[in-house]
Amino acid sequence: MFRFCSNITEIDFTNFDASNILMFSETFQNRKELKSLDLSNWDATKLTKIDNLFNGCNSLTSLKLPNFKDSKLTSMVNVFRGCQKLTSLNLSQIDTSQVKSMDHMFSNFGDIALTSLDLSYFDTSSLVSSYNMFYNSPNLLYINLSSFNTSKLTNALGMFSQCKKFAFFRFI
Numbered sequence: 001m002f003r004f005c006s007n008i009t010e011i012d013f014t015n016f017d018a019s020n021i022l023m024f025s026e027t028f029q030n031r032k033e034l035k036s037l038d039l040s041n042w043d044a045t046k047l048t049k050i051d052n053l054f055n056g057c058n059s060l061t062s063l064k065l066p067n068f069k070d071s072k073l074t075s076m077v078n079v080f081r082g083c084q085k086l087t088s089l090n091l092s093q094i095d096t097s098q099v100k101s102m103d104h105m106f107s108n109f110g111d112i113a114l115t116s117l118d119l120s121y122f123d124t125s126s127l128v129s130s131y132n133m134f135y136n137s138p139n140l141l142y143i144n145l146s147s148f149n150t151s152k153l154t155n156a157l158g159m160f161s162q163c164k165k166f167a168f169f170r171f172i
Contacts, residue, residue, distance in 0.1 A: 001027040009033045018066070019043035023050075030056035042066035051077040058084045068094040074126075075101050082108045089114060097123040103155075107135035116142035124148050129155040136162040 001024070002008060008031055018024075028034060029052045037060065044066040054060060055078040063086060073095065080089070081104050096102075102124075106117065117140065127149070134140065135158050150156075 002031060007033055009035060011037065013039060013041065016042070018047075020046060022046055022048050024053055025049050025051040026053070026055075028054050028057055031060075032056065032058055035059050036062035038062075038064040039066045040064040044068050045070045045072075047071045047073060049073070049075045050079055051075050052081070053079050054083055055079070055081040058082050061085045061087060063089065065090070065093060071095050072098060074098050076105055077101050078104045078107075080106050080109075084109060086114050089117065091117075091119065092121050095123070096127075098126050099124070100126055101129045101131075102127060102133050103129050103131040104135065105130075105133050106137055106140075107132050109134075109137035109140060115139055116144075118144045119148070120144040120146045122147055124150070124153075126152060128152055130159050131155050132158040132161065134160050134163050138163065 002011070011034070024047060028037070034057055047068070048071075050073065054063070060083055063083075071094070076096070076099050080086070122145075124147070130153060133156075134143070140163060
C-alpha cells in the first residue's frame, strides 16, 4: 500500500475501512521514517496474511494494533522484522490459532529498546515453521513462550540464533 512512498512520517487511518481486506502484506515495509502508527480502529476479521507488515520500520516507536481476535491469519512472516525502536509490543489481541508460519517474525531487532516479549497467549497449535523467528535479536532478555504448542512444528531452524543475552525462556 505504501511501498516506495518515501518520507512518510505519519498516516491517519481514522476513517479507513479495512473490513474487506484479506492481505496487508508489505503495507508499511521499509517505512524507515514512520515513527508512530495507530491501527486500533481497523476491522481485521478477514485478514489472512500480514507478512512483512512492519518489516524494516526501524524508526517506529509507538504501535497500536487492530484487534485480530477473530481474524483468520495464516501467515505472519517478517511482521516485526527490523523494528528496532519499539519500546513495547502488545500482541494479546492477535488470534494465532490458524497461523502456520512465523518465520523471521521478530528477527533483526538489533539495538531494540524492547527487552521482553510475552507470547504466552499465542495459540501455536497450527504452527509449522518458526524459522529464524527471533534471529539476531541480541537485546531480548525474556521471552514467555509458555503456551507454545510445538506438536506440528517441522522447521525451527535458527529460531533463537544470534540471541546472545537471553536470560529466561519458558516453554510448556
